[in-house]
Amino acid sequence: MSIEAKPLIDIDRSIGNFSYTVDYAYDAGVGLSEETIDYISDAKEDPDWVRQFRKRSYKKFLEKPLPTHWASRDLESISFDRIRYYLAQGQQPKRSWDEVPEKLKRTFERLGILEQERRFLAGVEAQFDSEAAYSNIKQAVSAQGVIFLGSTEGLKRYPQIFRKWFGKVIPAGDNKFSALNGAVFSGGSFIYVPPGVKVKHPLQAYFRINAESFGQFERTLIIADEGSEVMYMEGCTAPQFETATLHSAVVELVAMPSAKIQYVTVQNWSSNVFNLVTKRGLAHREAEIKWIDCNIGSRLTMKYPGVIMKGQKARGEVISIALAGDGQHQDTGAKMVHAANETTSNIVSKSISLGNGRATYRGLVCIPRGLKGCKNNTECDALLVNSKSRTDTYPAITVRGQGNACQHEASVSQVSAEQIFYMQQRGLSEGEAMSLAVNGFVNDLVRQFPIEYSVELKRLIELEMADSVG
Amino acid sequence: MISQQPSSASEFREENSWPTWFRLVQRQAWEEFLATPPPSALQEAWRFSNTRALELPELHRRADANHRKDAPSFLLEHSIGLTPETPCLVFANHTPIIQKTQRLSPLGLVMLPLQSAIHTHEELIRRYFMRQAAKLGSHKYAMWHKACLRNGVLIYVPPDTNVEIPVEIFSWLNGKGIALAPHTLIVCGENSCITVLEHFRSVSPEDGGFVCGISDVYLAAGARVTYAALQEWSTFTCALHLNSTLVSQNARATVFQANFGAGFLRSESFSQLTGSKARSLMLSLTSASGTQEIDQRTLQDHVAPDTSSDLLYHNTLDDSARAIFSGLIRVEPHAQKTDAYQKVRNLLLSDSAEANSMPGLEILADNVRCTHGATSGQINEEELFYMKTRGIPARVGRRLIAKGFLASVLERLEDEALRACFLNRLYDKE
Numbered sequence: 062m063s064i065e066a067k068p069l070i071d072i073d074r075s076i077g078n079f080s081y082t083v084d085y086a087y088d089a090g091v092g093l094s095e096e097t098i099d100y101i102s103d104a105k106e107d108p109d110w111v112r113q114f115r116k117r118s119y120k121k122f123l124e125k126p127l128p129t130h131w132a133s134r135d136l137e138s139i140s141f142d143r144i145r146y147y148l149a150q151g152q153q154p155k156r157s158w159d160e161v162p163e164k165l166k167r168t169f170e171r172l173g174i175l176e177q178e179r180r181f182l183a184g185v186e187a188q189f190d191s192e193a194a195y196s197n198i199k200q201a202v203s204a205q206g207v208i209f210l211g212s213t214e215g216l217k218r219y220p221q222i223f224r225k226w227f228g229k230v231i232p233a234g235d236n237k238f239s240a241l242n243g244a245v246f247s248g249g250s251f252i253y254v255p256p257g258v259k260v261k262h263p264l265q266a267y268f269r270i271n272a273e274s275f276g277q278f279e280r281t282l283i284i285a286d287e288g289s290e291v292m293y294m295e296g297c298t299a300p301q302f303e304t305a306t307l308h309s310a311v312v313e314l315v316a317m318p319s320a321k322i323q324y325v326t327v328q329n330w331s332s333n334v335f336n337l338v339t340k341r342g343l344a345h346r347e348a349e350i351k352w353i354d355c356n357i358g359s360r361l362t363m364k365y366p367g368v369i370m371k372g373q374k375a376r377g378e379v380i381s382i383a384l385a386g387d388g389q390h391q392d393t394g395a396k397m398v399h400a401a402n403e404t405t406s407n408i409v410s411k412s413i414s415l416g417n418g419r420a421t422y423r424g425l426v427c428i429p430r431g432l433k434g435c436k437n438n439t440e441c442d443a444l445l446v447n448s449k450s451r452t453d454t455y456p457a458i459t460v461r462g463q464g465n466a467c468q469h470e471a472s473v474s475q476v477s478a479e480q481i482f483y484m485q486q487r488g489l490s491e492g493e494a495m496s497l498a499v500n501g502f503v504n505d506l507v508r509q510f511p512i513e514y515s516v517e518l519k520r521l522i523e524l525e526m527a528d529s530v531g
Numbered sequence: 532m533i534s535q536q537p538s539s540a541s542e543f544r545e546e547n548s549w550p551t552w553f554r555l556v557q558r559q560a561w562e563e564f565l566a567t568p569p570p571s572a573l574q575e576a577w578r579f580s581n582t583r584a585l586e587l588p589e590l591h592r593r594a595d596a597n598h599r600k601d602a603p604s605f606l607l608e609h610s611i612g613l614t615p616e617t618p619c620l621v622f623a624n625h626t627p628i629i630q631k632t633q634r635l636s637p638l639g640l641v642m643l644p645l646q647s648a649i650h651t652h653e654e655l656i657r658r659y660f661m662r663q664a665a666k667l668g669s670h671k672y673a674m675w676h677k678a679c680l681r682n683g684v685l686i687y688v689p690p691d692t693n694v695e696i697p698v699e700i701f702s703w704l705n706g707k708g709i710a711l712a713p714h715t716l717i718v719c720g721e722n723s724c725i726t727v728l729e730h731f732r733s734v735s736p737e738d739g740g741f742v743c744g745i746s747d748v749y750l751a752a753g754a755r756v757t758y759a760a761l762q763e764w765s766t767f768t769c770a771l772h773l774n775s776t777l778v779s780q781n782a783r784a785t786v787f788q789a790n791f792g793a794g795f796l797r798s799e800s801f802s803q804l805t806g807s808k809a810r811s812l813m814l815s816l817t818s819a820s821g822t823q824e825i826d827q828r829t830l831q832d833h834v835a836p837d838t839s840s841d842l843l844y845h846n847t848l849d850d851s852a853r854a855i856f857s858g859l860i861r862v863e864p865h866a867q868k869t870d871a872y873q874k875v876r877n878l879l880l881s882d883s884a885e886a887n888s889m890p891g892l893e894i895l896a897d898n899v900r901c902t903h904g905a906t907s908g909q910i911n912e913e914e915l916f917y918m919k920t921r922g923i924p925a926r927v928g929r930r931l932i933a934k935g936f937l938a939s940v941l942e943r944l945e946d947e948a949l950r951a952c953f954l955n956r957l958y959d960k961e
Binding site: 450466 | 573574575578579864867877879880881882883884885886887888889890891892893894895896897898899900901902903904905906907908909910
């Protein structure tokens with residue numbers, strides 16, 4: 062099989078690639094200034110401390126440089142002055158699909174949200190541009206005291222819990238984009254799971270960007286109290302527009318002693334979205350935080366989910382799959398900060414680069430002085446499908462003291478020509494063979510996704526690759 | 532700041548023997564050194580580095596200002612590496628003290644102090660002298676080296692010449708507050724073969740200063756070269772070693788470094804594979820203790836198809852020693868069928884030791900096999916227990932395990948005499 066003759070493989074992104082005109086009741090206009098922030102604060106009836114927090118964050122956003130000394134210079138093509146920072150139809154999310162406007166409902170129906178909710182979800186929140194359009198939690202789950210709301214609503218109804226943890230895991234000044242989010246955040250989820258409650262079914266949020274030149278800045282805060290368990294899943298889409306769109310979320314997780322949080326992301330942004338997200342969890346004693354992250358689409362994704370293991374025997378894990386199509390850059394990775402004895406972390410990252418797509422793994426593992434019995438394991442594997450594909454690996458591992466151990470392994474390879482040839486001998490087309498090989502490459506990770514997602518993921522890879530090869 | 536600048540052109544003239552064109556090169560390098568800002572840990576190439584270690588107090592301008600008076604006889608006695616007969620050049624602060632290269636003349640091999648070589652082999656030096664830019668962060672210090680260089684060694688191996696015996700170079704640092712710029716240029720013709728062993732030592736443990744050494748190796752098609760450096764500077768030394776190796780078609784390079792000394796060491800090793808079937812092996816073992824800081828940066832640069840490179844670095848870190856390893860395997864778009872490997876292993880022997888690893892990959896071709904691994908860990912308690920049951924005290928056991936861990940790198944060296952020499956130095960070191 063000659064390398065150059067291999068046709069470009071592309072993902073058909075037509076699913077979700079539609080938009081329609083909306084009359085927004087709230088529109089902060091184009092560009093960012095103190096006035097924009099006041100407009101958002103007024104519209105959302107923010108308490109004073111939130112307004113102050115936004116303004117402090119805005120100052121930090123202005124001060125912080127773009128991280129182009131290490132990241133892609135493509136960041137410089139974001140024009141912050143041409144983005145619309147707040148667009149909403151109303152402040153209150155609907156509790157029943159019947160109340161959701163017809164057009165909007167159809168949007169979510171086409172993406173399969175309703176069906177999924179009926180089938181296996183404990184609760185759903187659907188965000189349309191800046192605010193939640195729909196939010197519902199099953200009776201049985203809310204009866205256990207579980208709170209699942211849009212963050213705007215969560216802040217209003219549970220200020221005492223919200224304020225205690227908000228901005229504590231990721232300070233506004235963490236980086237330029239977390240500062241931007243701090244200034245203009247809107248939407249996202251707020252979840253609180255009371256002590257000992259194990260939420261059986263996943264809670265899901267769905268984020269959709271509908272408007273052109275829009276920035277989505279959701280803020281998610283999940284608190285799993287002592288001994289509780291919760292799984293949260295988020296999905297994202299946006300239609301393809303002429304101009305670039307910005308998505309810059311901040312997600313904070315707090316796992317109290319012995320609690321477990323699993324956070325699953327399946328992102329399928331269109332290829333003009335800058336997806337610059339800060340995600341971090343704080344794990345107390347014997348708690349476990351697991352990020353399962355699948356990045357497909359977007360123009361540039363920069364996302365490094367992290368866990369700070371603050372309590373003894375806490376555990377952190379990041380499982381990630383990135384698929385970088387033609388013209389895309391998936392700059393993803395993981396951060397593991399060990400801050401207590403006997404904490405363990407695991408990172409498994411697999412990436413696939415198609416066409417001239419570029420996948421980057423960037424990692425940080427830190428075990429400070431004086432700790433005992435900490436362990437980290439990192440594995441990252443990259444698969445290159447075309448001769449123009451590119452992959453990079455940039456881990457940074459710091460280990461101090463003799464009571465700890467770290468290991469990192471990475472490999473880069475291509476789909477073996479023999480494998481493809483063998484499958485073609487058995488009657489598969491080149492495209493089918495290629496998609497089977499790629500699926501095989503990510504198979505062990507896909508199995509870690511909830512079953513509904515893993516089937517979707519496999520099918521997505523299969524279908525899209527089979528259509529475009531051969 | 533380091534200030535060893537030639538304050539005027541006349542100072543160079545005092546040294547007399549350098550031709551005008553070379554003095555001009557040095558003058559320009561000095562300008563560039565001054566114009567280049569000092570490194571900062573905010574730069575990716577200096578991440579985790581303690582760049583303050585490079586902010587040195589005023590150093591003696593004259594390298595030979597403060598040397599031990601009986602140096603020649605002392606060095607005669609101590610400049611023995613492999614065997615007393617091995618061809619060698621010995622320098623004390625840039626001054627050639629011993630020159631035992633007679634055995635090489637019949638082979639047509641050139642091994643000369645740079646000061647004389649610049650007259651006898653001007654073309655070679657014009658063509659190869661510092662042709663490679665320092666790519667891994669130390670451009671400023673490479674310019675300092677170029678400007679302050681007073682001597683060095685040129686080794687030229689003619690085509691089809693197989694030098695069966697290894698050759699040695701000794702660079703001694705003699706005195707306190709010394710600034711040294713040892714330079715080694717090795718140019719190997721087609722299908723030639725040589726092994727070069729370089730020793731970096733301080734005359735007494737109190738001696739020290741600032742050293743920026745450069746060793747450049749050029750391998751023409753089919754050449755086979757082993758360049759080994761044994762670094763035993765005193766801990767009062769802040770040292771930079773910049774190595775670049777260019778490997779042509781079918782050539783095979785081995786660069787080996789053993790680091791035992793220096794308070795702060797920045798080692799940059801760059802290997803470029805420019806022809807098909809070129810192979811590069813990069814090996815290093817480091818034993819650091821006290822407050823030593825070892826900062827290693829490497830680049831395996833595959834620019835031609837069908838090339839292979841392999842890197843293995845082992846570090847043991849005791850007391851409050853720190854190590855930084857940042858290595859990159861880079862595969863250019865047309866360098867298909869690259870096979871590259873990189874492995875760094877750190878053994879932490881104390882609670883205050885620290886290891887930072889940044890093993891990187893930048894792969895722009897698809898038909899490749901590139902892997903890397905990094906581990907940081909401790910002595911296996913079971914191994915220690917086993918030794919205890921055989922009557923070996925824990926303290927001795929630890930030392931043996933640490934030395935065995937370092938010695939395992941030596942197994943990759945083909946030259947037996949070289950392997951034995953390094954093993955002896957390793958076991959002599961306390």
